[in-house]
Amino acid sequence: MDNPAPLTPIQRLGRKPVAVVCVAILTALALTAIFAPLFFPAAYAVPSPLQYAPPSWAHPFGTDLNGRDLLLRVLMGTRVSLIVGICGAVVSLVIGTAYGLVSGYAGGRIDGSMMRLVDILYSIPRLIFILVLINAFNRSLQNFAAAHDWQTLVDYSSIVILVFSLGIIEWLTMARIVRGQVLALKSRQFVTAARALGQSHLKILLRHLLPNLLGVIIIYLTLTIPAVIIDESFLSFLGLGIQAPHASLGSLLADGAAAINPLRNLWWTIVFPSAVMALTLLALNFLGDALRDALDPRR
Amino acid sequence: MAVSAAFMVAYLLRRLVALGVVLFCVVSATFFLIRLSPGGPFDAERKLPPAIEKQLLAKYKLDGSLWQQYSGYLGDLVRGDLRLSTKYRNRSVNEILAQTLPVTLALGAAAFLVATLAGVWLGTFAATHHGRLGDTGAMLAALLAISLPSFVIGPLAILIFALWLGWLPVGGWGGLSHLILPALILAAPYVATIARLMRGSMLETLNQDFVRTARAKGLRENVVLYRHALRLAILPVISYLGPLAANLLTGSIVVETIFNIPGAGGFFVNSILNRDGFLLGGVVIVYCALLVVLNLVVDLAYTVLDRRIQLDG
Numbered sequence: 001m002d003n004p005a006p007l008t009p010i011q012r013l014g015r016k017p018v019a020v021v022c023v024a025i026l027t028a029l030a031l032t033a034i035f036a037p038l039f040f041p042a043a044y045a046v047p048s049p050l051q052y053a054p055p056s057w058a059h060p061f062g063t064d065l066n067g068r069d070l071l072l073r074v075l076m077g078t079r080v081s082l083i084v085g086i087c088g089a090v091v092s093l094v095i096g097t098a099y100g101l102v103s104g105y106a107g108g109r110i111d112g113s114m115m116r117l118v119d120i121l122y123s124i125p126r127l128i129f130i131l132v133l134i135n136a137f138n139r140s141l142q143n144f145a146a147a148h149d150w151q152t153l154v155d156y157s158s159i160v161i162l163v164f165s166l167g168i169i170e171w172l173t174m175a176r177i178v179r180g181q182v183l184a185l186k187s188r189q190f191v192t193a194a195r196a197l198g199q200s201h202l203k204i205l206l207r208h209l210l211p212n213l214l215g216v217i218i219i220y221l222t223l224t225i226p227a228v229i230i231d232e233s234f235l236s237f238l239g240l241g242i243q244a245p246h247a248s249l250g251s252l253l254a255d256g257a258a259a260i261n262p263l264r265n266l267w268w269t270i271v272f273p274s275a276v277m278a279l280t281l282l283a284l285n286f287l288g289d290a291l292r293d294a295l296d297p298r299r
Numbered sequence: 300m301a302v303s304a305a306f307m308v309a310y311l312l313r314r315l316v317a318l319g320v321v322l323f324c325v326v327s328a329t330f331f332l333i334r335l336s337p338g339g340p341f342d343a344e345r346k347l348p349p350a351i352e353k354q355l356l357a358k359y360k361l362d363g364s365l366w367q368q369y370s371g372y373l374g375d376l377v378r379g380d381l382r383l384s385t386k387y388r389n390r391s392v393n394e395i396l397a398q399t400l401p402v403t404l405a406l407g408a409a410a411f412l413v414a415t416l417a418g419v420w421l422g423t424f425a426a427t428h429h430g431r432l433g434d435t436g437a438m439l440a441a442l443l444a445i446s447l448p449s450f451v452i453g454p455l456a457i458l459i460f461a462l463w464l465g466w467l468p469v470g471g472w473g474g475l476s477h478l479i480l481p482a483l484i485l486a487a488p489y490v491a492t493i494a495r496l497m498r499g500s501m502l503e504t505l506n507q508d509f510v511r512t513a514r515a516k517g518l519r520e521n522v523v524l525y526r527h528a529l530r531l532a533i534l535p536v537i538s539y540l541g542p543l544a545a546n547l548l549t550g551s552i553v554v555e556t557i558f559n560i561p562g563a564g565g566f567f568v569n570s571i572l573n574r575d576g577f578l579l580g581g582v583v584i585v586y587c588a589l590l591v592v593l594n595l596v597v598d599l600a601y602t603v604l605d606r607r608i609q610l611d612g
């Protein structure tokens with residue numbers, strides 16, 4: 001490990017054109033989604049008689065069933081999808097890292113049964129359970145928020161619930177990977193030394209093991225974000241995630257798919273949301289792959 | 300080393316017990332999540348007189364304490380009775396599932412076959428063309444397929460193949476032509492996942508001595524690949540079949556919605572929207588039972604295929 005000045009992972013990443021392009025696309029998408037809606041006329045966001053107008057200069061992406069500008073809807077949807085994706089991935093990261101750390105560090109029987117649980121959870125349809133969970137808790141949260149006069153929470157309760165429940169289902173891979181890393185790290189000398197110095201288990205976990213795991217955690221964060229976005233869109237597509245009048249890319253796709261009919265071809269309601277979603281997911285996945293390569297010491 | 304029969308039976312028994320425990324947990328969790336969520340199944344309708352509401356609750360066995368309801372439900376489940384749907388009046392959950400589950404299973408089975416066969420072939424192809432154009436192309440296609448979920452590709456595919464080209468029906472259920480597009484779209488991401496797994500393990504296997512021996516004997520390349528190397532290289536794919544089945548069942552909900560296929564998925568979504576507790580519970584329980592049993596089968600197949608694996612768990 002004492003080669004003359006090995007490249008840092010960030011430097012190696014900078015040499016990959018794919019990764020640079022992906023970062024550029026994602027930054028541009030995020031900035032557009034955040035700032036562009038501020039410059040739209042207010043009338044574009046509310047229903048108008050202009051139902052299903054094809055793309056034109058006034059409405060580059062056309063309009064939807066209620067005559068709203070589809071470009072604005074797509075931008076707002078991208079905003080929601082990105083926020084849910086990032087927050088959900090962070091929740092899953094916290095759960096998965098904690099679980100993997102404990103499992104790998106404890107070892108033996110505890111490790112065995114904790115990983116057995118992960119195996120079992122892998123093979124049951126988690127998303128289906130989450131649907132039941134969201135259904136069970138959304139109203140409770142709304143009632144709770146209403147009782148405390150938190151109007152914002154009432155409006156966004158479905159998003160908050162989504163973020164947490166998606167975090168709850170996407171932590172399994174993270175847990176497995178962190179556990180594997182901990183198993184490899186914990187027999188290293190610096191851990192033995194820390195233990196010999198009488199440091200507490202908690203301190204060894206947080207001060208010695210966790211910093212060594214950051215690289216792996218960051219890679220899987222970038223790979224979890226698209227997974228959470230897909231899950232969120234899955235739920236919204238079925239009408240069980242983001243509720244109208246809010247939109248996410250998934251609910252826009254659902255609107256587009258519902259508008260399919262052989263008589264009138266409303267291609268813009270499908271093509272534009274699909275394209276933005278595809279671009280987001282591809283950029284995130286390619287970036288995650290490039291990160292994985294950049295941090296892999298064997299390459 | 301052959302696994303002794305007694306050991307195998309003990310393993311099977313242990314797994315069956317674990318299977319029972321998992322199913323019990325699934326049933327209990329589902330029941331309490333549904334019963335404890337606010338709002339009853341009859342809330343959406345106009346206000347019912349108390350006497351009628353009481354009768355309704357009694358008919359659907361929603362009266363009594365939570366514990367009585369729970370134990371009653373468990374008892375009915377053991378007898379194989381999934382109870383009545385509160386939305387689709389006069390239809391039992393058993394009846395609804397008997398009509399819709401075969402459709403879902405047909406779609407799932409078709410996608411399962413496509414995913415495993417195409418995935419194994421594509422992965423082997425990529426491994427044998429390692430580092431060349433075929434490999435890069437196949438892995439790029441795999442990344443594309445993994446990144447794009449069915450609800451992005453599905454409507455686009457309908458737009459292209461059904462509306463513009465007119466080759467395939469827009470949706471619905473009937474002959475083989477109705478199955479092609481949904482099954483392919485449902486299978487696509489898993490073709491890619493399996494191809495990636497297969498490529499990795501095939502690359503490792505092809506470096507091993509027994510493959511070199513087989514080649515040195517002058518066997519044809521296809522025989523070396525599919526008779527010798529594949530047997531070992533396919534093991535990671537086998538262990539992925541359990542999660543694959545879970546993903547396909549979940550994914551079929553969306554695909555059924557996109558293509559208007561009358562499977563169990565649509566009823567599942569509606570049962571959530573309608574607060575139709577027993578239908579929801581029935582679908583969840585049947586899905587989980589299917590998957591848990593399938594996982595056991597996969598694990599057994601794994602041990603039969605690879606005798607070197609020690610059974611444990």
